[in-house]
Amino acid sequence: MNPFLFWTFASLMLVFGAAVIINRNPVASALSLVVSFLGLAVLFVSLDAYFIGIIQVLVYAGAVMVLFLFIIMLLDLRAEERRKINWLASAGGIAVALVLLIQIFFVIGHFKAAQQTFPPLTGPSIDDVHSVGALLFSNYNLPFQIVGVLVLVATIGVILLSKRETR
């Protein structure tokens, strides 16, 4: 991929990802999360994973974000902005995250394959919906059905949790 486009969308994604945790207003956080996920979908497309990119937009930027905004709307979150920030705890959290980041950089710096560029694709054509679907229904058929049961259980659980108790 063009390095300029890669760094543009990567920095867009990271800036809005940071905005998610910096904003004090939950609605602004949720909208920043949408932009961050869209940038991530562009990075997926740049890696020739078109199916995953489309799924990212549909599931995250579409469904998950509507859920988040709906819940924020449902709850009254005005009290959040009046709270004081505990600076000592914040500094500790940032320090732990920085240590994690330094460790990640250290590991990637010592990883030989990380210096290589991506090998070119020599296949006939990228038909990744077909390829992923064929794998999903042959090799990974059992996990696929288990995930189906998991989603069913999640649906029933959500209905049970949000049902108003009647005595």
Add this chain to the structure above:
Amino acid sequence: MVTLGDYLIVSGILFAIGFAGVMLRRNLIIILMSLELMLNAANLSLVAFSRFRVVPPGLPNYNVQVFVFFIITVAAAEVAVGLALIVALYRARRTIHVEDLRTMKF
């Protein structure tokens, strides 16, 4: 040219941002959003490895993309259940601030 390491570094920074969000913020909804950021960082590095390891017909390794598909599905279910738990918590306690939930604090 863009190397594999560039994608891994971007993915690592995104993971660190999500981790910092879980450590710093006290609002349960923001913590859930940060969890989503971390899951997506893992997805990005997985897809980068999938494109890096080209298998014989000259195509990316699609086994990894199936795995990413499963992660996205489970993450969507997790968000639904997590938000339902937050709504139930708000009904019971009138707050979603983790510092106000100190029943189990020693």
